[in-house]
Amino acid sequence: MLLIALGQLRRRPAAFAGLAVALLLAIATLTLFGSLFAAEVTTPASARKASAGPGLMVIAGAFGEIAVLVTFFVVVNALGFALRQQHKELALLRTIAATPRQTRRLARAQVVTTTLLTAVPGWVAGVATARRFLAGLQRLGAAAPEVRVPVTPLPMLVALAAVLAVGLMASAVAARKISRIAPAAALTASSTEHGRTGAPRLLAGIGVLVGGALLLRLTATRPPEQVDKAGQAALLGSLVLLIAVALTGPFAVRVLITALGAPVRALAPGAGWLADANLRGYARRLSSAVVPVALLVGLTGTMLVMTSTAGHAANATATSVTSATDVWLRQAELTLLACFAAVSTLNTLVAATAERRREFALLRLVGATRPQLLRMLTVEAVLTTVVGVLLGATVAGAASAAFSVAVTGSPMPSVPAVTCGYVVAGAALLTVPAILATGLRAVNGPAAELVGGGRD
Template sequence: MTALLAWGQLRRRPAGFAGLAAALLLAVAAVTTFGALLGAERGVPAAESRATGGPGVVLIAGAFGEITVLVAFFVALHTLGFALRHQYRDLALLRTVAATPRQVRRLLRAQTGLVVLAVAAPGGLLGTVTARAFLDGLRHRGLAAPHARIAGTAPVVLAATAVTLLVATAAATAAARRVTRPAPAAALTGSTGAAPRTGALRPVAAAAALAGGVLLLRLAATRPAAEVDKSAQATLLGSLVLLAAVALAGPPVVRLPALLLGAAVRAVAPGTGWLAAANQRGYAHRLTAAAVPVALLTGLATTMATMTATARHAALAAGAPDGATSATDVWLRQAELGLLAAFGAVATLTTLVGLTAERRRELALLRLVGATRPQVLRTVAAETALTCAVGLLLGALVTAAATAAFSTAALGTPLPVVPLGTCARTAAAAVLFTVPTTLATAAVALRGPAVAAATGAPA
C-alpha cells in the first residue's frame, strides 16, 4: 500500500521530484566514479604503479571522493526539502484522515527509495563513463599506471546505489519532521511548510560546523609548503563546512547583508527596489534558501580558482620548470571544480524554480492590486538580483577565509593571488544563471487569470 501511494505521488508530481532525481543521479554517478577508480590499478605490477608521478590513483580518488560525495549528499538533502514542499498539503491531509507520523515517514522513505532506484542505472552508466574518461586523463599526465583500467563496475554501481539509498532515506526521515511535528489541523493550514520555527538544535549545529570549519582552515594554514595538496584538500573541505554553517545558521546570517544590499537596490530603483527589499526582509527563510545555493556554487568556484592561481604562483616562485607541476594541479582542480559545479547548479536551479513557483498566489495578488505583468516581472528580477548579491557576498566571505589559510601554507602570507577576471566571470555567470531562470518560472506562474491564481485554483 505504501509503495502504491509513493508511486502515485511520483506520477502526479513529477516536476516536484525532478531536482531530487537530478541530485541523486549525480550522487550515484559520483560514488560510482570514485569507487571504480579505487580498483583501477588492481592487478597492475607494483613497480609500474610506483613509477607513476603524483600521489597515485587511490589517493586522488579518495581526495576527490570525500569532497564530491559530501557535496552530493548536501545537495540531495536540500532538494529533498523542496520535494516535500510540493506535497506538503497532501501529506497533511493524510494525517487528518488518521495517518500516523510513522506512516508518513514510511511514505517519504518509499518515495525517495523509488527515485534512487529510478536513477541508479543512468547514474551508474554516467559514473562508469566518467571514471574511464578521468582515468584516461590521469594516464595521459603520468598519474596512473599505463595498464590501469576500469572493468566490472556492476558491484560498484550496486554499492553506490546502496549508499545513496541509505543516506537519502535517512534524509527523508529527517525532512518528514516538518509535516509530522505540528498537529494535523495546523499542518493542513500551511501550504508548503515554509518558514518553520527554528529549533534549538540548528544554532548548536551551526556553531559546531563553524568550529569545525575553523579547525580545518587552521590545519590547512599550518601545512608545510611541500604539502600544498594536503593544504588544498583541507581548505576545500573547510570551505564546505563553513558553507554548511551558513546554511544551518539561516536568517540571522543573511539579514545584515540583505539590509545593506537592499539599501543599494532601493537607491538604484526606488519603486521596484523598495518592494524587492521589503519582500526579502519579510521572507528571510526564503531568502536564505535561495542565497545559500548561490553561495555554494560561487564560493566553491572562486575558492578553487584562487587556490589554483596561488599554487601556480608558489610553484613558479619555487623554480618549477615552466610551472609543470602546477599545470597538473590545475587540471586536477578544474576536474574537481566541474563536478562540484554540477551539484551547485542543480541545487541553485531547483531552489529558484521551486521558490518562484510557490509564489503563484503572491504574484497574482500583486496583479489584483494594480501591478501590471511587466511590473511584477521587474520586481521579481530585482529580488533575484538582490538574492544573488547576498549569495555572492556570503560566498566571497567564505572564499576570503579559506584562501587566506591556503595562501599562508603555500606562500607564507595570508594574501592569496586572486584571479580577478575569473572571479568576475563567476559572479556574472551566477547572475546570468539565476535571473533568467527565475523570470522564466515567474512568467509561467503569471499565466492565466489572476483571480483564479489568487484563490488557489489550478492554472
C-alpha cells in the same frame, strides 16, 4: 506508501526533476571514483610503482569524501523542495490519521524510488567518465598505460548503496518538519513563516562555524610541502562554512537585506520597495535561494584561488609531470563541484519561485500588473545574486587565506580576478534568468482561481 509515492512521482514529475538530477549526478560521481579505486586494486604492483602521481586510490579517496558531503548538501536541499511542493497532500494525509512515521516512510519511499530510477543512467555515465578520467591521467603519465577500468558491478553497487544512505538521511532531515507538526496546523503551515531563526538551529550553525574555523586553522598550519593536504583541508573547511551559512541563513540574509534595502528602494521606488518587503518578510525562503548561489561561488572561488596561489608558489624542484597532474586534477575537481552547485542553484531557484503562484495571484487581485511583478522579481533576483555572492566570496576568502598561509606564509592569496569575475557572472546568469523564466510562468493563469486553490 510505495503506491502513494509512485502516484506523487507521476502527478508531480517536475517537483522531483531536481532531486532526480542530483541523485543521478551523485551515483555517477561515486561510480566514477569507485571504478578508479577498482582499477588501482586490479593493476599489478609493478605497474602502479612505475607511474608518477599520487595514485588512483588517493585521487578517488580525496575526491570521494568531498563528493559525498556535497551530495548530502544538494540532496537535502532538492528533497526539501520536493516535499514542500507536496505540502498540501502530506498535510491532508496527516489530517486523515496518517502518523508521523508514515509521513517519513512516504518521503523515504520517494527517495528510494527516485534513486532506483536514476541508478542505471548514473552507472553508465559514471563508468564512461571513469574511462575518460583514466585516459587523461595516462596522457599525463600519472597512471600506467596498462591500467584499465575493470568490468565489475561492485563500484556501481557501492555507489547505489552510498547514495541510498545519503538519500535516506536527507529524507529524515527534510521530512522532520511536516511529520512533527499537529495535523490541523499542517494545512496552514505552508503559507506562514517563522519570523526568527530557531535557537537550536542558530546554535547548531554557530557550532558548525566553529568547526569550519578549526579546519581552516589546521589548513594554515600545514607545512609548505603538504600542498595537497592543505588544499583538501581548505576545501573541506569551505564546505563546512557553507553548511554553517545554510543553518544561519535566515539571520544572515536578513542582516544583509537590511543593509541593501535602502539603496534598492531609492534606485527602484516601486519594485524595489515591494521586493525589499518580500525578502525581509520571507527571510527563510530567501535563504533557501541564496545558499546554493553561495555554494557555487564559495566552492568554485576557493578552488580557483587555491589553484592560482599554488601555481605562483610552485616549487622549482617539482617535476613537470607532477605539476601538470596537480593542475589537471584541480580542474577536474572544480568541474565536479561546479556541476553539483549549478544543479542545486537551478533546482532551488525554480522550485522557490514556482511555489509563489498564489502570492503573485493575490498581488494581481489587489491591482499589480504582470510587468510590475516581473520588475519586482528582477530586483529580487539581483538581490539574491548579490547576497549569495557576498556570502560565497566571504567563505572563499577565508579558505583561500588559510591555504595561502600554509603555502606562502602570507594570508594574501593570488586571486585570478578575471576568472573569479566569470564565476560571479555565471552565478548571475544562473540566478536571474531562472527566477524570471519561472516567474513569467507563475504570474500567468486566472488569479482568482489560483488564490482560491483551484489550481496548483
